Amino acid sequence: MKTSTKKKPQVKRALMMRKPPSKASARGRSKLNRRVATGAAVAGAVGIAAAGIAIAASRTERPIPKLPAPGATIEMDLISKGIELVFVGHKVNTGPLKGNITFEVSANTGDPTSVQTKVSEFFLTSPAKQGGITIAIEPSKRDDGDQSVLRHHRTQSPTFEHTLNLPLKITVRYPEVLGLPADTEEPLSLSVRTPAVLVGKLAGFPDKGARYRLKETIALALPGQPNTDVATIEKFPVKVEGL
Numbered sequence: 001m002k003t004s005t006k007k008k009p010q011v012k013r014a015l016m017m018r019k020p021p022s023k024a025s026a027r028g029r030s031k032l033n034r035r036v037a038t039g040a041a042v043a044g045a046v047g048i049a050a051a052g053i054a055i056a057a058s059r060t061e062r063p064i065p066k067l068p069a070p071g072a073t074i075e076m077d078l079i080s081k082g083i084e085l086v087f088v089g090h091k092v093n094t095g096p097l098k099g100n101i102t103f104e105v106s107a108n109t110g111d112p113t114s115v116q117t118k119v120s121e122f123f124l125t126s127p128a129k130q131g132g133i134t135i136a137i138e139p140s141k142r143d144d145g146d147q148s149v150l151r152h153h154r155t156q157s158p159t160f161e162h163t164l165n166l167p168l169k170i171t172v173r174y175p176e177v178l179g180l181p182a183d184t185e186e187p188l189s190l191s192v193r194t195p196a197v198l199v200g201k202l203a204g205f206p207d208k209g210a211r212y213r214l215k216e217t218i219a220l221a222l223p224g225q226p227n228t229d230v231a232t233i234e235k236f237p238v239k240v241e242g243l
Contacts, residue, residue: 064158065204067115067150072105074117074206077242080124083135083170084235085220091234092178094133098241099124103148114151122166124238131180132173137166138191150205160202164212165195170220190220190231198238212238 068074080097102121108114123136148166153159168191172180175188200212213236220231 064152065160065202068105068117068205070105070107070115073120074103074105075121075243076101076103076206076240078124078238079241080236080238082126083233085231086234087180087231090179092180094178095126095130097124097126097133097135099135105150108149108151111151114149117148117150117162117164119148119164119166122168128174129177131175131177132187134171134173136169136171138169150202153201158203160205160207162200162202162205162210162212163215164198164200166192166198167195168192168218189223191223191226192233193219193221193226193229196233196236198236200238206240206243208240208243210240 078099078101080099082094082096085092085094100121100123101119103117104120106116106118108116119137121137123134125135126133148162148164150160150162153161170190172178172188172190180188196218197215198212199215200210202210214233218233219229220233221228222230
């Protein structure tokens with residue numbers, strides 16, 4: 001016996017009575033989707049803002065370093081990539097230098113937010129194959145208005161600003177190695193006309209790894225000719241290598 005595949009009338013009527021989704025329903029779903037997307041975006045923004053606040057809080061929580069006590073003596077090892085000089089129109093780089101600096105800390109009268117850091121010793125040297133250079137404080141000017149000062153970079157700042165005033169003397173034992181004039185067997189000596197100013201930003205004091213840079217170019221003169229510029233220091237980067 002064959003089975004009929006025709007749909008019963010009541011089933012056919014039910015199928016015919018089903019209506020397609022209305023535009024209102026589609027709009028409702030669209031609004032719902034937008035709400036979900038907006039909620040996700042807001043949640044993401046809140047998360048990012050919270051992360052930013054956490055980072056900012058961690059930064060502001062960095063301890064504020066204390067100034068060293070007056071009377072302290074602090075010694076550091078220094079290195080430099082070298083001084084860049086211009087000597088009678090000829091540019092010269094001394095090459096790597098190594099040395100030492102010693103500070104004597106004293107109160108800075110009239111400014112309790114800083115201390116003076118008198119430089120009692122400073123020298124950098126290079127081997128003979130690099131010209132046998134010695135850079136040191138000129139003894140006759142060691143105490144002339146030393147204004148080396150350590151202070152907070154800003155009020156309640158977690159960093160220091162350190163300014164060094166250095167009345168430098170540069171001696172080149174073998175100037176011909178650097179291509180400098182060498183008319184005699186005497187070393188070439190050059191002195192700064194005004195103290196060289198080096199500036200560094202420090203996380204503390206002393207601060208291993210701290211870097212100092214030359215604030216501005218400095219004129220150099222020959223002995224006995226203090227009013228005649230024969231060279232300038234263009235760059236003088238210095239780094240604290242050890243304590």
